[in-house]
Amino acid sequence: MKLTWLAAILTLGALESPAAAQYPNKEIQGIIQWGAGGSTDVVTRAVTPHAEAVLGGKVVMQNVTGGVGAIGLNRVADAPADGYTLLFGAENPLLYKVMGLGTKDYSDFVPINVIARGIPIIVARPDAPFNTFPEMLAHIKANPRSVKFGTTGPGGLPSVITAMINNKAPMQVIAVPYDGDGPALTGLMGGAIDVMPAVLGAAIENIKGGRMKAIAIFDTKVNEALPSVKPVTETNPEFGSFLPWGPFFGIFAKKGTPDDIVAKLTAAYAAGVRHPDFVKLMDARGFTIMNIAGKEAEGFLSKWQSNTAWLLQDAGATKASPATFNIPRP
Amino acid sequence: MQALNAFLIPILDLQLLGLVAIGTFAGIYVGAIPGLSVTMAVSILISFTFKWDIYPALSLMIGIFMGGVYGGSRTAILLNIPGAPAAIATALDGYPMAKRGEAGEAIGIVTVMSFFGGFMGIIALAVAAPLVSEFALKFQPRDYMLLAVIGILLVGSLSGDSLVKGVFAGALGVLIGTVGLDPLTMADRLTFQLPELRGGISFIAVMIGMFGISEALMQLHDVNKAAVKQKISRIVPSWGTVLKYLPLSLQSGSIGVIVGALPGRGGDIAALMAYDHAKRTTKNPEVPFGEGAREGLVAPETANNAAVGGAFIPMLTLGIPGDAVTAIMIGALFIHGLNPGPMLMIEKPDMFWFIVGALTMANCFMLLFGLTGIKVFVKIVEMPRSVLIPLIFLLSIVGAYAVNGSLSDVYWMLAFGVLGYFMKLYGYQLGPVILGVILSRLLDDNWRRAIISDQESLWLLLKGTVTSPLSAVLLLSVLAILLSKTKLWRRWRGQAA
Amino acid sequence: MSDARVRRPGEAAFAVIITAFSGFLLWTAYKISGFEALSSPGALPMASAGTMVVSAVVIAAQTLRSKPAGGQSLTRDIAPMPIVLTIIMVGAYALLLKPLGFLPTSFLFVAILIRVLGGQGIAFCAAVSAGSILLIYLVFRVIFNVIMPEGIVPEREILAFFGRLLPAGQ
Numbered sequence: 001m002k003l004t005w006l007a008a009i010l011t012l013g014a015l016e017s018p019a020a021a022q023y024p025n026k027e028i029q030g031i032i033q034w035g036a037g038g039s040t041d042v043v044t045r046a047v048t049p050h051a052e053a054v055l056g057g058k059v060v061m062q063n064v065t066g067g068v069g070a071i072g073l074n075r076v077a078d079a080p081a082d083g084y085t086l087l088f089g090a091e092n093p094l095l096y097k098v099m100g101l102g103t104k105d106y107s108d109f110v111p112i113n114v115i116a117r118g119i120p121i122i123v124a125r126p127d128a129p130f131n132t133f134p135e136m137l138a139h140i141k142a143n144p145r146s147v148k149f150g151t152t153g154p155g156g157l158p159s160v161i162t163a164m165i166n167n168k169a170p171m172q173v174i175a176v177p178y179d180g181d182g183p184a185l186t187g188l189m190g191g192a193i194d195v196m197p198a199v200l201g202a203a204i205e206n207i208k209g210g211r212m213k214a215i216a217i218f219d220t221k222v223n224e225a226l227p228s229v230k231p232v233t234e235t236n237p238e239f240g241s242f243l244p245w246g247p248f249f250g251i252f253a254k255k256g257t258p259d260d261i262v263a264k265l266t267a268a269y270a271a272g273v274r275h276p277d278f279v280k281l282m283d284a285r286g287f288t289i290m291n292i293a294g295k296e297a298e299g300f301l302s303k304w305q306s307n308t309a310w311l312l313q314d315a316g317a318t319k320a321s322p323a324t325f326n327i328p329r330p
Numbered sequence: 331m332q333a334l335n336a337f338l339i340p341i342l343d344l345q346l347l348g349l350v351a352i353g354t355f356a357g358i359y360v361g362a363i364p365g366l367s368v369t370m371a372v373s374i375l376i377s378f379t380f381k382w383d384i385y386p387a388l389s390l391m392i393g394i395f396m397g398g399v400y401g402g403s404r405t406a407i408l409l410n411i412p413g414a415p416a417a418i419a420t421a422l423d424g425y426p427m428a429k430r431g432e433a434g435e436a437i438g439i440v441t442v443m444s445f446f447g448g449f450m451g452i453i454a455l456a457v458a459a460p461l462v463s464e465f466a467l468k469f470q471p472r473d474y475m476l477l478a479v480i481g482i483l484l485v486g487s488l489s490g491d492s493l494v495k496g497v498f499a500g501a502l503g504v505l506i507g508t509v510g511l512d513p514l515t516m517a518d519r520l521t522f523q524l525p526e527l528r529g530g531i532s533f534i535a536v537m538i539g540m541f542g543i544s545e546a547l548m549q550l551h552d553v554n555k556a557a558v559k560q561k562i563s564r565i566v567p568s569w570g571t572v573l574k575y576l577p578l579s580l581q582s583g584s585i586g587v588i589v590g591a592l593p594g595r596g597g598d599i600a601a602l603m604a605y606d607h608a609k610r611t612t613k614n615p616e617v618p619f620g621e622g623a624r625e626g627l628v629a630p631e632t633a634n635n636a637a638v639g640g641a642f643i644p645m646l647t648l649g650i651p652g653d654a655v656t657a658i659m660i661g662a663l664f665i666h667g668l669n670p671g672p673m674l675m676i677e678k679p680d681m682f683w684f685i686v687g688a689l690t691m692a693n694c695f696m697l698l699f700g701l702t703g704i705k706v707f708v709k710i711v712e713m714p715r716s717v718l719i720p721l722i723f724l725l726s727i728v729g730a731y732a733v734n735g736s737l738s739d740v741y742w743m744l745a746f747g748v749l750g751y752f753m754k755l756y757g758y759q760l761g762p763v764i765l766g767v768i769l770s771r772l773l774d775d776n777w778r779r780a781i782i783s784d785q786e787s788l789w790l791l792l793k794g795t796v797t798s799p800l801s802a803v804l805l806l807s808v809l810a811i812l813l814s815k816t817k818l819w820r821r822w823r824g825q826a827a
Numbered sequence: 828m829s830d831a832r833v834r835r836p837g838e839a840a841f842a843v844i845i846t847a848f849s850g851f852l853l854w855t856a857y858k859i860s861g862f863e864a865l866s867s868p869g870a871l872p873m874a875s876a877g878t879m880v881v882s883a884v885v886i887a888a889q890t891l892r893s894k895p896a897g898g899q900s901l902t903r904d905i906a907p908m909p910i911v912l913t914i915i916m917v918g919a920y921a922l923l924l925k926p927l928g929f930l931p932t933s934f935l936f937v938a939i940l941i942r943v944l945g946g947q948g949i950a951f952c953a954a955v956s957a958g959s960i961l962l963i964y965l966v967f968r969v970i971f972n973v974i975m976p977e978g979i980v981p982e983r984e985i986l987a988f989f990g991r992l993l994p995a996g997q
Contacts, residue, residue, distance in 0.1 A: 026983035029974055036373040037657030045373075046665045049380045060972045061377060062735055066529020067511050074525060075735075084983075099516060102525070148783055154516050176471075176779050177514035182657075186593045186650050190467040192783070205649055205671020277667075284669060366971060374971060494885050498845070501878035504871065505852060512868040519859050519872055520852070543917075550909045553944050716945025720937045721959055723917065727933075728963055732973040737925060744917050755905060756838045770871070778866040786865050 023083060023261050024057030032088040033072030035065045038180070039118075039201065043249050044088040046281055047115060051272030055264065059086070068092055068155070070102040077104050081256035083265060086112065091247045094305040095155040098312065098327070100319035105305070109252035110262055111297035113269040116287040117246045118199035120161055120218035121229070125188055126210060128195070133216040134235050136195070137169050144172040150184035150196035151175045154317055157247050158184075160308060161197035161218055163315035164242050188212055199247055200225065201285035219244055225286035245307065248290065250297070266293045306330045336683035339385065340691055346389045350688055353393020354695040360394060361401025362413040364538050365729020368398035369654045376662050384666040384681075389688050391662065395655050396692035399597055399634050400444040400700060407436045408711050409722060411542035415533070416597035416634040418764055419605035421541060422488075423619065423626030430622065431558045433708045438565040439624060440631045441700035442572060443579055447632035448693035450583035451590065451639020455646075456686045459675075462640070463647040466591045471779035472795055474592075476804035478773035481599060481765065483811045484606045488761035490620065495758045503766020506531055508774060526738045533767050535730040535743040540760045542726040543747025546719050548754060553715045560708040566701060571624075578608055578625060579632040586633030590640020596653030597634035597641075598768055604633035610814065639689060646682050648672050834893045836901040842887040849879035909944060916940060928978020933960050 030048065034040040041063060048059050064072035069092050079085035087109060096102035122133065130136040140147050151158040158181075165171060173195075178184035181198045188196045189211045196203075197218070204225060206212050216232040217223055220243050223231075233240045251269055253262060272278065273291040282289055292300060307330050309322040322329070340346045360371045371394050379387035402417030407424035420440065427436040454462060469477075482500065489496020509520045510530025521527040582604035589600035608619075608629035615623040641652030649671035651657035660670045668678065675682050710718070730743035750760050784790035795801040853876035859869030899905075916936060923932045937956035941947060967973045968982070977983070 026987040036369055037651065037654070037661045041373070042661040042664055045376050045661070049377065060974065061373075062972070062974070063373070064734060064736075066734075067525070068516060070511075070525070071529040071734075071736075101511070101516060101528075145785065153514055174782060174785065176782055177775075178779070179513035179775060182651070183594060186467075187471070187779075189648070189650075190469065192470050192779070205669050205673055209648075209672025209676075211648065211672050281665065281667065284667075285664070363966070366967070370971060492886075494882050494889075498849075498879055498882035498886060501875040501882065504875040505856075505879065508872045508875070515868050517859060517868040519868055520855055522855075547910055547913065550913060550944070551907065553909055714945060716947070717941055717955060719913075719944065720940035720956075723913075723940070724933055724937055724959065724963065727920070728929075728967055728973075728975075731975065732967055732971070735974060737921075737976070740924070741921055744921060747917075748914055751910075752837075752841055752905075756835060756841055766875075770875075774871040777871065778868075782866045788865070 023264055024055060026057075026084065028057055028059045028083070029079075029085045030059045030061045030088055031072045031076050031085065032061055032063045033065065033069035033092075034063070034090065036063050038182075039199070040088065040090045040249055043115060043282070043287070044251070047269070047272045047275075047278050049272075050275040050278055051268040054271045055268035061088070068096075068099075068101055068153075070096060073102070073104060076252070076254060077108055079254065081254040083253055083257045083261035085254070086265070087252040087254075088249075089252060090249055091304065091308075092155060094301065095309060095312070097325045098309045098318040098320055098322050099155045101155075106250075106252060106301050108255050110255055110257060111293055111301065112251040112253055112262065112265045113273060114248055114250040114290050114292050114297045114300060115269075115273055116282055116289045116291075117244075117248045118157075118201055118287055119223055119246055120157060120197055121200045121203055121226075122161070122195060122197050122215040122218065122232075123185075123188065123203045123207065123212045124195045124215050125191055125193075126213050128213070131213065131215070132230070132235060133232055136215055137165075137171065140171045140173060145174060147173045147195060148176050148193040149173045150181075150187060150193040150198075151177050152179070152181055152184060153177060155312070157181070157199060158197040159317060160245070160311065163311050163317055164218075164239060164245075166315055167242075167311070168236070168238050185212070201287055204286050219246075223286055225283065242307070242311065245304075246288075248304075269293075303330070333679060333683045336680040337687040337690075339684050340389055340688040343385075346385060346688070347691060349386050349389040350393040350691045351695045353390040354397035354692045355393075355699050357394035357397020357399075358401035358404070358696070358699055361398035361417075362404040363729065364405060364411050364413050364542065364725065365534065365732040367414060367534075367733075368395055369658060370732075371398065372655055372658045372662075376658065376665060379662075380665070384663070384668065385684060387662060387666065388659070388685065391659060392685065392688040393692045393695065396448060396635070396638055396689065396696050397699070399638055400441070400448075400631075400696050402634075403440045403444070403631060404437070404707065407433055407440065408708065409542065410545040411538060411722070411726065414598075415537060415768065416601050416637070417630075418537065418541075418598065418761070418768075419601045419630035420627060422605070422761060423621070423623050425545075426620070426622040427627075428560075428708075428711055429558060431561050432622065433560050433711060434562045434565045434704055435567075436622075436627060437704050437707070438701070439567050439571070439627050441697060442567055443575070443628050443631045444635040444700070445693060445697040446572075446579055447583045447586055447635035448638060448689075448696065450580075450632070451587055451636040451642075452686060452689050452693060453639075454587040454591075454636075455639040455642050455689070459643045459647050459682075462587065462591045463644045463650075466588070466593065466644055467648070468800055469592060470798070470801070471776040471783060472791065473798075473801050473804055474772060474776035475780050476795075476801065476808060477592075477599075478769045478776065479808050480804070480811065481603060481769045482773065483808065484602060484765055485762045486811075487606050487609045487619075488759055488765060490757070490759040492757055496762045499753065499758050499760065500762035500766045503536075503763040503768075504770045504773065505766075506536060506763070507533070507767045507770020513771075514775065514778060526736075529734070529736075531742050532730070532733050532736070532739045534733045535739040536746050536767055537764055538726045538730050539743040539746030540750040540763055542722055543744065544750030544754055544760065546722045546726075547747065547751040549715055549719055553719065555715070557712045557715060557718075560712060562705050562708060565704055575625065575628045578612070579628055581607060581611075582629040582632040583636040586636030587640040587643075589633070590637030590652055591643040593644050593650045593652060595772075596655075597637035599772075600637040600640075601630035601634040602765060602768070604629040610811075635693075642685060642689070645670065646685065647675055649674060833896040834890050835896050835905065836899050837905050839887075839890050842883070842890040846880070846883040846887045849876060849883045852876045853880050912943060913940065916943075924978075925976050926978055928980045928982075929975035930960065930964065930980050930982070931978065933963075 076087040093105045214229040402414030403420045406412040406417040406421035410425040485500040511528045586600040608625045644650040645656040856872035856876040860867040938952040941952045
């Protein structure tokens with residue numbers, strides 16, 4: 001027994017040095033920075049089995065939550081850069097620096113795959129006295145400090161959309177904080193809030209079921225999952241300068257991971273995201289598949305960061321200026 | 331007819347029936363081991379059952395859910411370590427019974443009552459799901475806040491001899507619950523700028539430390555004393571016993587269904603509220619509460635299993651998770667190509683009745699597996715303490731670590747264990763600390779939502795509360811509980827009641 | 828317990844310590860956001876820390892007025908040797924867990940603790956320790972994929988090795 005173990009350790013020790021050739025020769029640990037049942041969790045758990053099949057290895061997924069995802073991000077950043085610890089995250093880390101939540105962001109990582117982008121949508125409770133985006137703005141203007149907007153805290157999607165609206169058409173609303181879009185949408189259905197900027201995927205079934213009504217899609221074009229809802233640029237073209245914008249999900253390895261390992265992971269996840277089952281699933285929830293990696297993904301991330309960080313900075317919603325961290329103004 | 335067919339699928343299909351049975355069996359152990367939670371098991375099953383059809387995958391998950399909620403009571407009774415938060419109240423009276431050699435009887439009562447509660451939840455789900463979910467949606471932030479206040483008032487029941495020490499412990503718990511990055515504004519709260527504290531202090535770590543470690547340290551006082559011999563003659567409670575507690579279990583089950591159906595609130599709060607209800611309404615228990623009152627087992631265990639059916643109500647009618655486990659099941663439905671939401675019951679009524687059927691079978695298996703093998707289980711407490719205590723330490727450490735894979739949780743667990751040991755020695759009850767931690771977020775988030783919605787005006791908040799029927803009823807309950815404790819004042823001054 | 832007016836050894840010191848600590852927490856809670864708004868993030872922490880301070884002061888006053896319990900001593904009734912020793916061992920475990928890894932640290936911890944507490948033979952201690960750790964490891968690591976600190980044991984390589992022995996793979 002002991003001898004077998006010893007032999008195993010020695011053989012594997014010897015094989016480990018030319019790392020990439022044998023990769024993966026043990027389980028890969030996947031850290032999901034959001035909780036079980038959330039969109040990041042569901043999307044990454046849904047794509048990983050397809051990627052595992054290509055990779056020929058096992059990815060053990062674990063939710064490490066807290067600190068708006070910073071705890072999970074730091075866990076991966078503290079692990080060795082050997083491709084055996086991966087981060088499954090959303091857009092939030094790109095705002096950690098300006099929000100004073102941490103000193104690391106995706107620039108400390110290599111993007112393996114930016115999987116998909118969510119489309120923001122503004123929804124209201126079914127009996128709200130407005131049906132379109134211009135009507136909503138007019139109603140808010142006529143009734144300052146009475147319409148209740150749900151928010152998910154600084155840096156969350158609702159705060160960014162609200163900042164966009166304030167930038168073009170300043171409004172006075174009551175921002176009621178929730179700890180996630182799920183609870184906020186529940187509050188909307190129960191009448192605790194009137195309006196909620198959310199991601200399309202989270203609201204779509206409730207819109208179809210008549211539990212809430214769609215005011216506008218915050219994008220430049222109509223979404224196939226919800227063809228009857230107008231994009232905001234149709235009524236208010238001035239918002240076009242901010243769009244398209246949306247939260248996203250991605251898979252990241254620590255910077256310094258050997259190139260060939262990154263290449264293997266990238267190929268595996270690119271195939272996983274293309275898998276028809278996964279594509280169907282994402283379409284049904286109104287997510288736009290991106291499936292980008294490498295330089296293209298890095299470009300997307302830095303553009304997203306500079307757009308959003310400066311938007312929030314101009315809305316006075318940041319703790320530190322993006323300039324401090326050399327984030328260029330778009 | 332179609333409904334009946336779907337209901338019968340998990341009963342007539344032997345493969346599905348087998349999966350429900352396996353799930354329930356595994357669930358009992360998952361629930362019993364601290365640190366392993368149903369939430370964790372179900373999220374692992376998502377990957378594991380990825381290539382399966384939806385029915386077999388759900389059968390396994392539902393079995394684990396039902397078994398797991400029940401299983402938490404095992405370790406609560408035998409070792410004073412609640413295997414899951416929903417079993418905290420069970421430890422309060424179950425463990426004293428085990429100390430007297432009545433572990434078998436305690437497990438028997440708990441099993442039968444869990445079965446009964448499970449059925450109440452399933453019936454509520456099958457018969458009244460749309461009704462209950464509309465009611466649950468009516469809860470506004472101020473109502474959740476009042477619910478939390480009712481919960482906090484439980485400190486009065488859990489304080490033991492000194493109310494003031496109980497209040498201290500409860501306030502400590504609430505404060506522990508607020509540590510970390512504020513989820514609403516991202517402000518640092520009591521984190522001292524330490525990155526590891528930003529995620530907060532794991533509630534499970536506090537629970538395992540305060541219950542398990544402190545009790546293990548306590549036991550070291552007489553490590554060489556022989557363990558209590560367990561009586562194993564009377565396990566299944568008689569019909570008479572069941573009938574005697576029927577009114578209480580009906581009331582507790584209703585509390586369980588409603589609290590379970592509230593979005594995001596699960597069996598832990600239901601069980602504590604039912605325990606308090608039992609303590610306030612039982613005039614003359616045969617054995618005092620806290621020393622092994624049967625009522626103290628009946629109420630929380632009926633409630634937490636009734637909350638299982640309750641949690642499915644908003645999930646199946648609205649696509650809103652009733653608790654953490656149903657949140658993951660919604661993800662599972664999504665991965666399997668379904669679209670959980672208000673349309674699910676209309677487009678796929680089969681799914682609803684299939685889940686009702688699988689829950690029914692899981693509940694029956696729970697009774698079966700729960701009542702067999704008790705004799706082997708109680709042997710655990712008969713192990714020599716010098717062996718049992720090191721193993722409790724090991725299990726507690728692993729359990730605390732497993733929750734979030736974090737070493738700092740282990741450190742917290744140990745620190746709270748030592749603190750809990752000294753608090754126990756000096757007459758502070760630990761129940762209120764856990765209560766405070768559980769209710770902290772509910773109270774904090776909803777107080778702030780409520781006061782923000784009313785433009786930071788206490789007057790508007792009060793006006794809103796008295797003009798809404800639901801809020802007014804909740805406010806009256808708060809006042810009634812306070813008035814029923816007018817002897818509070820005497821106890822505050824340190825006199826035994 | 829009717830004798831609420833008797834205090835146990837160390838109880839007064841404990842009451843004073845928690846009072847001071849509550850005061851410190853109240854100050855920390857105040858610094859979160861001061862008295863900015865009813866809805867501020869510091870509101871509930873301040874309220875609960877304030878409650879702690881008030882009740883701790885009442886407790887301390889009661890305790891200091893009470894008489895010490897006769898016939899009890901700190902080293903025998905509050906912190907006897909086995910307990911102090913166990914707490915120290917638990918501390919050592921926490922420190923060694925990361926560098927040494929879960930398996931060796933737990934083995935040493937359980938084996939030594941059983942030996943110290945019960946005085947059983949070394950072989951017995953080692954066997955019980957190894958057996959229980961193996962069981963826990965199987966459940967937590969292999970079934971539930973909870974990745975424990977590996978320390979000096981290359982666990983993932985070993986598991987992968989066993990995994991390859993099984994031809995079925997997944």
